[in-house]
Amino acid sequence: MTATTEDDILRSARSLLVGGGYNGFSYADVAASVGIRKASIHYYFPTKVDLVSRLVARYREEAAAGFAELTTHHPDPLDQLRAYVGFWSACIADGTNTFCLCALLATQLPVLPEAVVAEVRAYFEMLSTWLRAVLESGSARGDFILDDTAEAEAEKFMAAVHGAMLSARAYGDPRVFDLVTEPLLAGLTARP
Template sequence: MNNDTASRIRESAHDLMAERGYFGFSYANIAESVGIRKASIHHHFPSKVDLVVATLKESRASLVRAVGSLDDNVTDPMRRLKLYVHHLAECVHNNHRPIYIAALLSAELPALPNEIQIEVQQHFCVLVSWVKTTLKEGTSLGTIYLRQSAEIEAQSFVALLHGAMISARAFNSPDLFSSVTGGALTCFRSRV
């Protein structure tokens, strides 16, 4: 498999899903975007489900690398959360990756094939786990204060991030993302 071609196909699929959702793009759209024949896409990804699953796995791997880099390079848990949110804010503001397709596809979840549903859920599991671990670390250091369990706070924070991303898109207001998420970050600094 030519990895460069497969990568370009996944990137095109990612961008098309971010723009149109799962049902809003076809192999014809990708062929036009990448400049190849549809048969070439089928060679790399026999079905649309295969392509979307591969694209979601790559997106999740990118998320794992990004949060791993934060863990390795930033000692303060609150600072890690702020940097992660700041990065998302820049992406929302500039309308580029990682506008998480898993978050966008979650709105379509009941209509998606089971294999894709599993990948979407895995994205949320990975992110919630990282946020929960980060919150627990901050709590143990006394730099983060939680009103509920780390699990509930992590779930709430991830829901807020993705909801803010979708709202910013719906209202065509990237600044909305920063306003909403900034308030959530401030809550972690305040004692009950």
């Protein structure tokens, strides 16, 4: 698929958001990055709220497609979680995608416009639902020992993965992500 100007704008905005947060970029920054005029951005996204809301909605859509693919290609629940964590580990290590866009935006909820907040919350609900289903499946198969309900364990797992991203960023060391997530995965598996 050929990238469109809209795709280029969204890609630039995502990079700028992850690098500096919601208030850390402007349309001028996006225009310079993409090589277009600010007026061209306004054609696709009249306001910054429109731009970031669409970006988060697309991010959620891509994540949902990724979870569906993980579920299809990895029928084993532990393999699904390993693949999810492995995706982030690889991205953090190679610098292509060092932080979850929605986790970053969640840290800024008090200052975000309501339309963006709604999209961020929708992402977290979608991720939590997927994790809960994976954990329920693994528990039903006897592969996982859960200390709490699958819903509570999903929230803990999500918080640990996002916290590992934050720690890796804070230390400037991608290995920190694995230091947190490897025991997280090991702690789920049933012991003989």
